[in-house]
Amino acid sequence: MQCPVCNHELDRLIQQCPECGFDFDKITWVLLTDLYPPMDLVAESLFKSYGIPYKILRKEIPQFPISIGPLAEVKIFVPDILVDRAQKLLASLPELNPEI
Secondary structure, X not given: OEOOOOOOEOOOOOOEOOOOOOEHHXXXXXXXXXXXXXXXXXXXXXXXXXXXXXXXXXXXXXXXXXXXXXXXXXXXXXXXXXXXXXXXXXHOOOOOOOOO
């Protein structure tokens, strides 16, 4: 993962960036998009590879082996200062943008 301010490479999520002092406890998380499987896994992999911190909210119910419709919906959150960058990455996916 990278610091969203200075892009310093971080080994793990910490409270404060040792390079610029950015405080990770003060991040405001913003809903980026709603996706459905398997695109949620693609987006998660994309954000990991570009070092963008993210949170995922799934509505899975363990008793149901298959999620369909509203139960399959996955919400992806990113820090507010990285919304533009994350949107550009998602826009580059041909699966989400058939006109590409």
